[in-house]
Amino acid sequence: MKSEKDNRIKRKFSSRRTQKQRLERRLKDYEGSSPRQARLEAKAEFKKRRKTRKEREKEIVKRHGRDAVKKRNVFSNVETKNAKNVNKRLKKQDDTYLGNRIKSSIxxxxxxxVTSSSAQKLKAQLRNDDVLAEGVDTYDxxxxxxxxxxxxKSTGKVTGKIGKNLITIPYDGAVRTKNLLRGRGFQKTPYEKQFFGLRKQTSQARRKLQLKMRRQARRFAGRYKKTTKIGRFFGRRFKNIFGDLFGKGIMRSKIVWVFIGLCAFCLILAGATGMPxxxxxxxxxxxxxxxxxxxDAEHTDSTHRYFTDWQPFMFxxxxxxxxxDPKDTNQGAGYQKLRKFDDKGTYPVVLTKLYEETHKKSKALTSQELMDGKNEDGEKAADIIQNPWFVMNNDVRDDIDASRRMGFSVLGHELADMQDNPEDKPVQIARRYGYEKVNxxxxxxxxxxxVVTPNxxxxxxxxxxxxxxxxHAIRIFIDKGHDLVVDGLTNFRAYDGQEIQEGDILGDASSNQLELQYKLWNSYEKEWFSANVGFYFRKVEFLQFTSIVDDDFDPSSKVEDRALTIWQHLKDKGYTMEGVAAMIGNFAVESNINPKRAEGDYLKAPVGSSDNSWDDDNWLNMxxxxxxxGRFPNIVHRGLGLxxxxxxxxxPGGRNTALREYAKSKNKKWxxxxxxxxxxxxxxxxxxxxKNILSTKNTDVGALAIQFQQSWEGNPGDKTAERVQAALNWFSYLQTHGDDKTEADKKKSDQKKESEKKANDTIKEVEDAEKDNRTVSW
Structure with missing residues (x-):
């Protein structure tokens, strides 16, 4: 009996614990909602469950009788109780619920x-003292x-709301009636199109223009700090000259000096607006x-891959x-200088025209070539002068050249090198911020x-x-300043909440890449926007670049046979053409798709190859x-194969050794x-x-080639352009010739089987003739 009682208690305790856990899970579903909204949603859910349970009970009673209800409706009862408990819990947490307000008020x-009666008794006692009585009166x-x-305050709020409603409600009604009579439906006019909305937009545009002017003035003001000493020097000289010419009395006049100061300020401002x-x-x-x-992304396809370096064009x-503003579509008189690019003369159209002119020829033009009018086919002076991208004004050209030398440092928010860089190498960007073509x-x-150095x-x-x-990710931010997320870290040195300085160590790189997400704060628009880190690192190099399939690509027969053999071998294993083309493109640069290659084999013997060197362990272990x-001590044994x-x-014990050991285990040559x-x-x-890269389908072959180079080869930045170009060429070649080898092999196999069959038939006929002493006609 005692054991049964203990088991019953354990079951009851376990059941309550399960119910509590289920209740906590249900309550998490309402996190993020206001208490009132959560209560109403829970109440509706409870009513729905209760209604479902009652309908289920009626159905069971109708079919099986009242006694079957408890046995067959357990699940519905549990769900209803859970919903009821959730409703109760959320009802207690909602301060706007009438019952809670009544309880709170009581x-x-x-x-x-209680406190007031106690306070009154205390005050009555304190009033008996003449000194303390004055303090009590002051407190009251x-x-x-x-x-x-x-x-x-509360009366003012209520009065304000009533006054506002007395104005807005009739006004809204009049506006709705006006729209109804004009056939626009009984609805309000959007605020942006009302008088006050238009007035607000105008004031915002005016403030934005003023902010731009102030920002531009601040940007160029710093470039004239060094002119103050020179200004004082010439100021004294001019003072002496004007003093001699007009007399000291005139030069002592404040009005004269104010006039001279205004003239100098206008000259500086005029010069600042034209500064590079x-x-x-x-x-x-x-x-x-x-x-x-x-x-770039919209013009990219399976055979053309565009990643133009647009940074020089910004200047x-x-x-x-x-x-x-690149989004400005205003076609007013202020944009007349854009009309030579397009009738509309808007900046989005200008940027589209820039792309078209840059890629007008087979090879993309540089910014300098575009400025020189190289996008025109003819070389006539008249054609070049009419070219809208030709910059004829020498002052503008000088400003652009000076801006290029200054770089993007004028934008501020610079980023320092993230790893030791004694050789002052540029930061390599393997995948840039911006649009790209995916599937x-x-x-x-x-x-x-x-790209970084791992570990x-x-x-x-x-x-x-x-x-x-x-x-694996850390965020570095300053409120209303900058926000940088660094992903790809391990062994953190920084901790949560730490105020870190430039150059402090965050952790170690877990691989050869870091993912950066950089955002800046726009103080006028009051919003964050994403940024291209290429503008803020001191020196950068983009590893993505434009690649176009070579229509004249024609490999030699030996290279073609080897590439098609690889494709057929991997195709039979279920791998994709995109992945195989990316791999072959890398092997084309590494070994010319030749398995019988070794690092340095082109040199003179004994370092270079000879007839007997390919099976000589001493030569292979160089x-x-x-x-x-004496260079490259990190190479223990030379590179081999594809x-x-x-x-x-x-x-030792790396990939060279592993390849030869694998060949021995298969009784084949390496x-x-x-x-x-x-x-x-x-x-x-x-x-x-x-395997992962070879299995990838419907993606950019050039990006796959870079991924193979960085992840499998382990040498990012080494002849990347050649690898991507080779991968695209081989992908195009496999699309048109990939099945030719399969059909040729099948035809060859069929011919072999047919010849073997004829030979067998001939032998059988000879044997039969010998038995019958007949002569066979060959």
């Missing part, structure tokens, strides 16, 4: 009555003043970048058009991928407060210093073509990476 009233007057203040440097602010120049990358656009769709990539310390590129987002006269598999420090492909998928250290 509780507050009782507390006030202060409290009475606060009470009158609260009453006046970027005229756009941070958001405008980043929106211009986005618009141009969108043009030309700012020199020609000044401080412009035939134009999508925005909101981040920036940069080395990563420094903060700017100062700010640290926020740890997860186990190191970097032996091949390159992918130049190498043993690197702290080897320079067998299909053996190396099987080794890459089965025994190589990068097998999983290779």
């Amino acid at each position: 509780k507050t009233g009782v507390q006030h009555k 007057k202060v409290q009475q003043g606060k009470y009158y203040g609260r009453v006046t 440097g970027l005229k756009q602010d941070n958001q405008e120049i980043n929106e211009t970048w986005l618009a141009l990358t969108k043009e 030309q656009l700012n020199g020609m058009f000044g401080d412009f 035939d769709k134009t999508e925005l990539h909101d981040g920036n991928t940069i 080395q310390a990563v420094k903060a590129p700017l100062a700010g407060k640290v926020s740890v987002l997860n186990d 190191s970097g210093p032996q091949i390159y006269d 992918g130049q598999w190498t043993d690197v420090a702290p080897g 320079y067998s073509l299909t053996l190396q492909i099987d080794f890459m998928l089965e025994a190589d250290s990068g097998a999983n990476i290779a």
Whole structure:
């Protein structure tokens, strides 16, 4: 009996714990909603469950009788109870619920009555003392003043609301009636089209223009700080000259000096407006970048891959058009200088025209070539002068050249190098911020991928407060300033809430890439906007570039056979043409798709190859210093085969050794073509990476080639353009010739079978003739 009682208690306890856990899970569904909204939603859910339960009970009673209700309706009862408990819990948390307000008012009233009665008794005792009585009276007057203040404030709020409603309600009714009579329906006119809305837009535009002028003045004011000493020097000389000419009495006049100061200020301001440097602010120049990358993405397809470096063109656009908004579609008189590009003369059209003129010829033009009029086919002076992109004004050309030398530093918000860089190398951007073509769709990539050295310390590129987002990402931000997310870290040195300075260590790089998401604050628009880090690092190099399939691509027969053999071998294993083309493009640069290659084999023997060297372990084990006269000590054993598999420090025992050991296990030569492909998928250290890339379908072949280079080859930035171009060429070639080898092999196999059948038939006929002593006709 005792054990049954204990079991019953345990079951009851377990059931309550389960109900409590289920209740907590249900309550989490209402997080983020206001207490009143959550209560109403829970109430509706409870009513729905209760109605469902009652309908279920009626159905069971009708079919099986009243006794079957408890047995067959357990689940409905549990769900209803859970919904009821959630409703009760949320009802208690809602202060706007009438019952809670009544309870609160009663509780507050009782507390006030108790405290007030106690206070009154205390005051009565204090009033008996002449000194303390004055303090009590003063306290009562202060409290009475606060009470009158609260009453006046609440009365003012109510009066204001009533007055506002007395004006707005009739006005809204009149506006709705007016729209109804004009056939626009009984609805309000949007605020933006009303008088006050238009007035607000006008004032905002005026303030924006004033802010731009102040910002531009501040930007150029710093460039004239060094002129103050020179100004004082010449000021004294002019004072002496004017004093001699007009007399000291005139020069002592304040009016004369105010006039001279105004003239000098006008001259400086006139010079400042024509000074070189970027005229756009941070958001405008980043929106211009986005618009141009969108043009690249929309023109990209399977055979053409556009990643134009638009950064140099920013200086030309700012020199020609000044401080412009790339989204501005105004066609007013203020944009007459754009009419030579298009009848509409709007900036979006100008940016589209810029793309078309830059890619008018087979090779994309540079900004300087466009300024020189090289986009025109003819060389006549009249044609070049009529070219809208030809910059004829020497002052404008000089300003653009000076702006290029100054760079993007005038934008501010600079980013420092994120790793030690003693050789002052540029930051390599593997994937840029902007639009790109993904699965035939134009999508925005909101981040920036940069190349770093794995397992080395990563420094903060700017100062700010640290926020740890997860186990691989850190955020550095300043409120209403900048916001940088660094993803791809491990072994954090920074901690949550730390005020970090530029150059402090954040952690280590977990791979050879970091993903950066950089945002800046627009103080006028009161909003954040994403930014291209290429504008803010001191020196950058984009690894994405324009690649177009070569129509004249015609590989030699041997290279073609090897490439088609690789394609057929991997196709039979279920891998995609895109992935195989990306891999072959890399192998074309590494080994010319030749499995019988070794690092340095083109040199003279004994370092270079000979007839017997390919099976000589001593030759295959040559190191970097032996091949390159003491250089590259990190190469323990030379690179071999299609992918130049190498043993690197702290080897041996790397990919070179693994390839040869794999060949021995298969009783084949290491320079067998299909053996190396099987080794890459089965025994190589990068097998999983290779399989992942080879399995990728419907994506950019050029991007896959870069991914193969960075992740599998492990040498980012090494002849990337050649690899991407080779991958695109081979992808186009496989699309047109990939099935030819399959059909040829099938035909050859059929011919072989047919000849074997004829030979067997002939032998059988000879044997039969010998038995019958007949002569066979050959």
